[in-house]
Amino acid sequence: MVIRIPYRVARIIVDDARAQVPNEACGLIAGDGKTIQSAIPLSNVASSKGSSFSLEPKEQLGALKRLDAENLVWMGVYHSHPNSAAIPSSADLEEVSDHGLLQLIVSLEKHKPELQLWRIGASGVMPLELIFETQSDARFDDATAPSQKQRAAIVAAAIISVILMLAISFTLLPPAPEITSFP
């Protein structure tokens, strides 16, 4: 199973992870089930925030309502590892209660942040492929870029207007002056 994430959503997660150092950042990820189209940072209310996380329940409820209103599917949870790899810790494995959700871990251990997606289920822990995209928010594409048909119509209109302009300019040309011989 391959999950996609636009860079702008990955940026929200990495920015939150960096802002919460030395603590772990956490939040929700949502989308259409195949693409993570939204990330909502939440407060970490764990007693030891530096090595574990716990989502603030009221904020989580508010975030879930927001996702519902925006017609987004709750796909999972993200959290950060400020000083370790993007691999589920033993605490992470114990904490997971909803096995249907994805677990996205962002590691700040190295200079370049690393994001790894996991599915933690009854059958074990499985890494999932995460593909980064520059443009994968369909709603954004619809709103800004013209469709194939619209593009074809624009090109056709441009060609027709050039032909018309040429036709008009030829008809408006004054008649060629008569060539007269010198006296």
Ligand SMILES: [Zn+2]
């Ligand atoms: Zn963790």
